[in-house]
Amino acid sequence: MAGIDRSLVRALPLFNKLSDSELDDLLAQASLRRFAVGEAVFEQGAAATHFFLLLHGRLKVTQVTADGQQIIVRVVHPGDIFGFAKALQRQDYPGTPTAAAESVVICWPTEVWDLFVEKNPHLAVNAMRTIGERLQEAHTRIREMATEEVERRVAHAVLRLIKQAGKIESAGIRIDFPISRQDIAEMTGTTLHTVSRILSAWETKGLVQGGRQKLLVRDATALRLLAEGSAD
Amino acid sequence: MAGIDRSLVRALPLFNKLSDSELDDLLAQASLRRFAVGEAVFEQGAAATHFFLLLHGRLKVTQVTADGQQIIVRVVHPGDIFGFAKALQRQDYPGTPTAAAESVVICWPTEVWDLFVEKNPHLAVNAMRTIGERLQEAHTRIREMATEEVERRVAHAVLRLIKQAGKIESAGIRIDFPISRQDIAEMTGTTLHTVSRILSAWETKGLVQGGRQKLLVRDATALRLLAEGSAD
């Protein structure tokens, strides 16, 4: 392991209170791994031996039910830490993160988490906030699934995606990684057929522009109106 | 404030690593409050000034949507801490905890959370685990709402309730606080009408026994089968 260059992570808010030498200490414990599209970083239910930071790419975290149905729990974006089950006193990973695009990940053994935290309490606070945000996100999704009809849920999901992974283009905002109708269906608790119908309808209304594993939002404001459920 | 007696909380796992004097120090900062049925401990969106521990009773945590629909995010049971938004770096409370039964709550100002944690790192670890569990619970619910039909979701909700608030009686396991069909509907993302129909059907099959704000599970095993979605 030739050591990970500090510059790769220096800009991350997670580390902005660390000195260069402290950061180097942490990186000395870490290793870098690369994942091709479709590869999993780890498997749901496996023993939690490492925790991770996504440097580059995009991961879809899925859970499968006993009867084989799959849902996407969340999407991991560059700069996010994930798989820190041990910090939550869990022995195994709750989901499976799969590379939606070519991805690069930093891995630390779970044993160094304590050191990780001790070196800089700021990291612990940060981790706490991260989990808090995720919990709130989860509650938001529960509320949406409970009270909103499919079209609004899809609208919310798409808005969330362009917020977290939106790349501005001349024609609108593009979701900056390959995403299928099936993926959106698994994020919103519906079927790819229904998602396809909805996106087609939006396309004829000029709200979005689709494509194979592609989605471009042309009118985010109108989408937002739809999501907030104002009159149709 | 006459001081809170140590014996009230001594048995809680949360505090089992604290010495009597440390515990007394913490309790000296706290105050005790009592809530009648229907009263709210705090309101969704209000500034987070305190965090809490439920000593006795039962709280339903609700969130309301912009258009006035309500869902029950979770139920707080005796011994649970809640409202520690500040620990997650949040300025306001995400939901409203309402007393479903006469309840007694210990309150600490948020400022003492740091002291709280510093006194015993074990508390921080414990809090982390608690949040981790809640996050996992939330994901489980999302998965259920996404993939399961209503009857199974209701079955899961009822099973969760008897696990967390079940009192064994000769005829079966009773949910030990007043809970309405409406409540169950808000926990499962459906309507009270549908819940009523489902519970009626279960009653004729001998699985449960209903009543006004009451529910007794007579055959938990059969319910579990239903929830796991084995043949119908």
Add this chain to the structure above:
DNA sequence: CGGTTGTTTGAATCCCGTCAACTGACGTGG
């Protein structure tokens, strides 16, 4: 004993999932 709150049940409606068939894009190998 009215009024309020919670529950039950029926009938009509409709959203959405399922089933099914087809189209188009991509890439790989001959």
Add this chain to the structure above:
DNA sequence: CCACGTCAGTTGACGGGATTCAAACAACCG
């Protein structure tokens, strides 16, 4: 470079589970 298999997406028809609308009933409370 074209043929073919695979994968992603589209679209229609149909059925059913769940919501909605509506009305009556039962339990609790002051």
